[in-house]
Amino acid sequence: MKAKLIRHLKKVYPNGVLVEMVLWQLPKPxxxxxxxxxxxxxxxxxxxCIVRYDNESGKGDHIHYxxxxxxxxxxxxxxxxxxxxxxxxxxxxxxxxET
Numbered sequence: 001m002k003a004k005l006i007r008h009l010k011k012v013y014p015n016g017v018l019v020e021m022v023l024w025q026l027p028k029p030x031x032x033x034x035x036x037x038x039x040x041x042x043x044x045x046x047x048x049c050i051v052r053y054d055n056e057s058g059k060g061d062h063i064h065y066x067x068x069x070x071x072x073x074x075x076x077x078x079x080x081x082x083x084x085x086x087x088x089x090x091x092x093x094x095x096x097x098e099t
Contacts, residue, residue: 005022005023006024006025008022016045017044017045017092020043021039021040021084023038025037032057037055037074037077040052043084048066050065050066050088050092051088052064053072053083053084061074063087065087
């Protein structure tokens with residue numbers, strides 16, 4: 001059984017900031033993804049990563065702030081989205097209020 005896409009949101013703002021959130025439900029939890037989710041949340045501009053949350057295999061849950069990488073403590077899908085959108089609001093110069 002393959003991973004099931006739960007959510008895919010993508011928006012490009014007038015100033016070129018791209019925000020994309022992709023979330024999958026895995027068939028079963030894994031060592032790297034004990035919560036049973038795979039995700040890739042990205043915010044960038046002109047091929048420059050502003051912030052990215054992901055949990056690629058072998059690394060587990062983590063955040064990229066530009067080139068810097070930090071661990072992320074996963075609590076819930078809702079908290080993950082709220083944390084990411086909070087970072088987007090804080091770090092990206094978005095010209096309207098919707099993300």
